[in-house]
Amino acid sequence: MDTKLSxxxxxxxxxxxxxxxxxxxxxxPGSTVxxxxxxxxxxxxxxxxxxxxxxxxxxxxxxYYAAHALGERLIETNRHRAIKQHGxxxxxxxxxxxxxxxxxxxxxxxxxxxxxxxWA
Numbered sequence: 001m002d003t004k005l006s007x008x009x010x011x012x013x014x015x016x017x018x019x020x021x022x023x024x025x026x027x028x029p030g031s032t033v034x035x036x037x038x039x040x041x042x043x044x045x046x047x048x049x050x051x052x053x054x055x056x057x058x059x060x061x062x063x064y065y066a067a068h069a070l071g072e073r074l075i076e077t078n079r080h081r082a083i084k085q086h087g088x089x090x091x092x093x094x095x096x097x098x099x100x101x102x103x104x105x106x107x108x109x110x111x112x113x114x115x116x117x118x119w120a
Contacts, residue, residue, distance in 0.1 A: 011071070018068035023104060026053050026062050027115060033062070033100070034120040035093030038082045047092050048075050048082035051100075052120060066100050093117055 005013070027033070031053060039048040051063045063081040067074040073084045085092040097117035105111040 014068050015071065018065040019104060022062060022065050022069060022100075026055055026060060026065070027104060029105065029114045030116070032116040032118055033097045034059075034118050035096065036120040037093070038080055039077075045086060045088050047085045048077075049085055049093055049096055050080065050082045051096070066096075069103055070096075070099055072096075093119055 034052040034054075036050045036052065037047060038050050041047070050061065051066050053060050053062055061081065063083060064074065066072075067081075067083050070083070075082045075084050083096060085096060094117050097115055098112040101115035102112040105114040108114060
């Protein structure tokens with residue numbers, strides 16, 4: 001018997017898996033997430049940002065897992081992955097890492113500030 005999951009159920013499974021992978025292999029409290037701006041729209045109101053961490057002395061791209069954990073749009077162009085962020089007037093890299101930290105460490109005091117952000 002072939003059972004199909006609804007789209008919402010599949011998205012929840014993907015999100016839970018991404019969160020588990022990030023916490024298990026890449027991010028611990030106090031970790032630094034490096035953000036790299038890969039594209040800015042001509043209007044300046046949209047940005048593509050890639051996320052990296054240093055793991056075992058290697059630079060690791062965590063953009064794929066972060067996009068799924070956050071439910072954000074993943075952009076794949078020229079063999080690069082990025083998360084599309086809309087808006088302006090604020091540090092969008094910080095906003096992205098703050099939201100990721102809030103998702104990963106919800107329930108902790110000041111959960112959005114558990115991870116640190118730096119521009120690469």
